[in-house]
Amino acid sequence: MLETRLDLDRIxxxxxxxxxxFLDTPLYRCEALEPLLGCSVNxxxxxxxxxxxxxxxGTEVVADHLVxxxxxxxxxxxxxxxxxxxxxxxxRRNLDVTVVASRFATPAKLDRIxxxxxxxxxxxxxxxxxxxxxxxxxxxxxxxxxxDSLDLETCEGAATIALELxxxxxxNAAVLIALGGGAMATGIGYVxxxxxxxxxxxxxxxxxxxxxxxxxxxxxxxxxxxxxxxADGVAGRRPIPEVLNDLLLVAxxxxxxxxxxILKAIRLLHDQAGLITEPSAALGIAxxxxxxxxxxxRPITTIICGSNVDQSKYRNWLTA
Amino acid sequence: MLETRLDLDRIxxxxxxxxxxFLDTPLYRCEALEPLLGCSVNxxxxxxxxxxxxxxxGTEVVADHLVxxxxxxxxxxxxxxxxxxxxxxxxRRNLDVTVVASRFATPAKLDRIxxxxxxxxxxxxxxxxxxxxxxxxxxxxxxxxxxDSLDLETCEGAATIALELxxxxxxNAAVLIALGGGAMATGIGYVxxxxxxxxxxxxxxxxxxxxxxxxxxxxxxxxxxxxxxxADGVAGRRPIPEVLNDLLLVAxxxxxxxxxxILKAIRLLHDQAGLITEPSAALGIAxxxxxxxxxxxRPITTIICGSNVDQSKYRNWLTA
Numbered sequence: 001m002l003e004t005r006l007d008l009d010r011i012x013x014x015x016x017x018x019x020x021x022f023l024d025t026p027l028y029r030c031e032a033l034e035p036l037l038g039c040s041v042n043x044x045x046x047x048x049x050x051x052x053x054x055x056x057x058g059t060e061v062v063a064d065h066l067v068x069x070x071x072x073x074x075x076x077x078x079x080x081x082x083x084x085x086x087x088x089x090x091x092r093r094n095l096d097v098t099v100v101a102s103r104f105a106t107p108a109k110l111d112r113i114x115x116x117x118x119x120x121x122x123x124x125x126x127x128x129x130x131x132x133x134x135x136x137x138x139x140x141x142x143x144x145x146x147x148d149s150l151d152l153e154t155c156e157g158a159a160t161i162a163l164e165l166x167x168x169x170x171x172n173a174a175v176l177i178a179l180g181g182g183a184m185a186t187g188i189g190y191v192x193x194x195x196x197x198x199x200x201x202x203x204x205x206x207x208x209x210x211x212x213x214x215x216x217x218x219x220x221x222x223x224x225x226x227x228x229x230x231a232d233g234v235a236g237r238r239p240i241p242e243v244l245n246d247l248l249l250v251a252x253x254x255x256x257x258x259x260x261x262i263l264k265a266i267r268l269l270h271d272q273a274g275l276i277t278e279p280s281a282a283l284g285i286a287x288x289x290x291x292x293x294x295x296x297x298r299p300i301t302t303i304i305c306g307s308n309v310d311q312s313k314y315r316n317w318l319t320a
Numbered sequence: 321m322l323e324t325r326l327d328l329d330r331i332x333x334x335x336x337x338x339x340x341x342f343l344d345t346p347l348y349r350c351e352a353l354e355p356l357l358g359c360s361v362n363x364x365x366x367x368x369x370x371x372x373x374x375x376x377x378g379t380e381v382v383a384d385h386l387v388x389x390x391x392x393x394x395x396x397x398x399x400x401x402x403x404x405x406x407x408x409x410x411x412r413r414n415l416d417v418t419v420v421a422s423r424f425a426t427p428a429k430l431d432r433i434x435x436x437x438x439x440x441x442x443x444x445x446x447x448x449x450x451x452x453x454x455x456x457x458x459x460x461x462x463x464x465x466x467x468d469s470l471d472l473e474t475c476e477g478a479a480t481i482a483l484e485l486x487x488x489x490x491x492n493a494a495v496l497i498a499l500g501g502g503a504m505a506t507g508i509g510y511v512x513x514x515x516x517x518x519x520x521x522x523x524x525x526x527x528x529x530x531x532x533x534x535x536x537x538x539x540x541x542x543x544x545x546x547x548x549x550x551a552d553g554v555a556g557r558r559p560i561p562e563v564l565n566d567l568l569l570v571a572x573x574x575x576x577x578x579x580x581x582i583l584k585a586i587r588l589l590h591d592q593a594g595l596i597t598e599p600s601a602a603l604g605i606a607x608x609x610x611x612x613x614x615x616x617x618r619p620i621t622t623i624i625c626g627s628n629v630d631q632s633k634y635r636n637w638l639t640a
Contacts, residue, residue: 021348026368028341031435045368048346052594115351274372274596274627307594318635 004246005152006159006190014057014156015163017064019089021049022056024164027301032272037288040299043273044165046306047281051112053233053306055085058157058183062146063089065153072096075137076146077130079180079232080109081306082154086146087116096143100134102126106232106278108310126227128237149181149243159187165301166191171198174295176284176302179203179212179254180234182243184305189250203247203254204283206262209235213254215244230317231262233280233306261286266317269304276314278306324566325472326479326510334377334476335483337384339409341369342376344484347621352592357608360619363593364485366626367601371432373553373626375405378477378503382466383409385473392416395457396466397450399500399552400429401626402474406466407436416463420454422446426552426598428630446547448557469501469563479507485621486511491518494615496604496622499523499532499574500554502563504625509570523567523574524603526582529555533574535564550637551582553600553626581606586637589624596634598626 015023026045033041046054059082066074073096076086083099090097099113103122113120121137123129131147138145148154161184165175175192177185189201205213208229214222221244227235247254265282268289269275284302288295335343346365353361366374379402386394393416396406403419410417419433423442433440441457443449451467458465468474481504485495495512497505509521525533528549534542541564547555567574585602588609589595604622608615 021346024344026341026346028369031370032432043368047594048363048365048368049348050351112352270596271631274367274629276590276594276596309594311591315638 162191
């Protein structure tokens with residue numbers, strides 16, 4: 001048994017409370033990408049749902065727990081996708097949802113949070129300041145603070161993705177997972193290590209936001225002063241110790257990729273796969289572009305975890 | 321009972337032989353489109369699969385029948401999506417697949433047909449000439465001719481989409497279906513009329529390729545001399561009488577839309593829904609744009625039936 005905070009029975013139970021619109025997402029081979037990447041490419045698509053990211057899996061579990069415990073309010077910090085998903089899950093259960101975000105967050109994400117009826121508070125700083133402010137609000141108002149990646153519901157929700165992968169993975173497969181706070185990587189990694197232990201679990205982060213990857217390699221929490229990446233969804237600076245501990249047990253590797261590779265991956269996914277991806281969702285393909293020999297002739301699976309982009313920026317990325 | 325060529329038991333049986341990668345596709349509400357369209361918008365996404373269109377549902381049924389009857393070869397005419405899907409379904413069953421297409425067909429579609437191992441023959445004319453040539457090849461070689469929309473497998477495959485819709489449709493709902501040869505419209509329309517008879521079944525075709533819509537309104541086959549539309553997937557000129565007969569029984573309306581509306585719909589789906597669509601897949605949204613009062617406050621469902629586009633053209637459509 002792996003001594004993580006995660007548990008297969010709880011993950012299977014989480015699946016039971018998640019709205020089916022987030023479950024059993026498309027998983028398919030995308031041969032048009034293969035000549036360019038030199039490996040067999042499988043797409044797990046987490047964007048064809050009402051919030052266009054995988055985060056609904058976790059927020060459904062959170063919101064279900066809140067309702068069962070008679071709690072009616074919750075606050076979270078978010079780069080945009082968690083907040084949007086929590087707003088969606090909360091609205092249908094009549095929960096009061098407050099989202100704290102950086103005023104530099106992707107406007108398209110903030111617009112959707114507002115449209116879904118959540119209270120949105122912007123802070124004049126980055127995601128870490130938003131985390132501090134969310135904690136303050138929770139303390140003052142006496143409401144539930146949802147902390148992405150620390151709170152197990154977020155990891156368990158993401159882990160349900162892996163329940164939908166294990167049946168299709170060959171032993172020499174690699175699964176490439178965007179690494180932000182770590183909920184998706186620890187959740188999926190845990191299930192794979194339990195049910196498909198030969199599969200290589202590779203986390204991918206940008207060089208411009210490397211804190212958790214550096215921490216994984218040094219086996220201790222490493223923070224950074226700033227972040228500088230287009231991959232807004234994974235741009236944290238202060239890894240959470242409990243999450244790092246889990247990640248050390250379930251990840252086989254954590255790699256960093258250049259911004260230019262992320263851009264190239266976004267374009268490949270657009271042109272060859274017909275998919276609009278946000279930068280975080282293109283990290284797996286970026287990693288293959290940077291290390292082609294590592295993956296030659298192997299089957300890889302990458303999770304396309306979000307498609308919430310600002311259109312003006314996105315069109316620039318397509319032509320950059 | 322509706323006196324069409326279709327049958328619910330056969331459609332349910334078709335579902336059993338279709339590779340699951342084409343089934344149970346995403347169905348979700350896309351609220352970001354709603355303020356712009358004035359109605360509740362549900363997306364049925366048929367592009368997140370190995371051939372990026374709904375056509376795999378039908379070709380799986382065809383290929384299964386061929387194998388059961390010990391036939392090893394098949395030929396079809398295609399604007400590109402049917403051929404790609406037949407190549408995919410045939411390859412995994414060791415069938416010899418020949419596809420005949422217009423040399424003016426979308427190059428990205430033709431590239432995929434070749435990449436999937438089918439024999440591709442191009443004719444110096446439009447889709448109707450490709451149909452003639454495919455029939456000639458079938459006759460000379462004594463192999464199965466697959467005729468889209470005429471051959472029931474293509475209608476039954478498409479009809480399985482509707483089995484996945486009926487549970488979610490309210491009585492005042494409208495389902496908007498791209499109208500080309502008629503397989504999708506007659507297949508989906510038949511299931512809806514049988515299982516959700518209050519739902520309005522609306523077929524949508526471009527003004528630039530109106531033959532089947534004109535035929536539906538005049539209740540007789542009307543052919544046209546030419547087609548002129550970016551919606552390559554629905555650009556036929558010679559409706560098939562048997563298909564028209566079925567369509568007359570299952571469609572509540574057939575409407576024509578302008579090219580400018582198709583372009584606007586493509587852009588809306590890109591910007592607001594995060595979806596890359598080929599023009600045929602945007603016809604439903606184009607119809608709502610042209611008749612907003614018809615759909616005000618009603619729930620509509622549109623089938624995003626394909627995403628195979630040429631990138632150069634697509635980028636022009638985004639900025640046109």
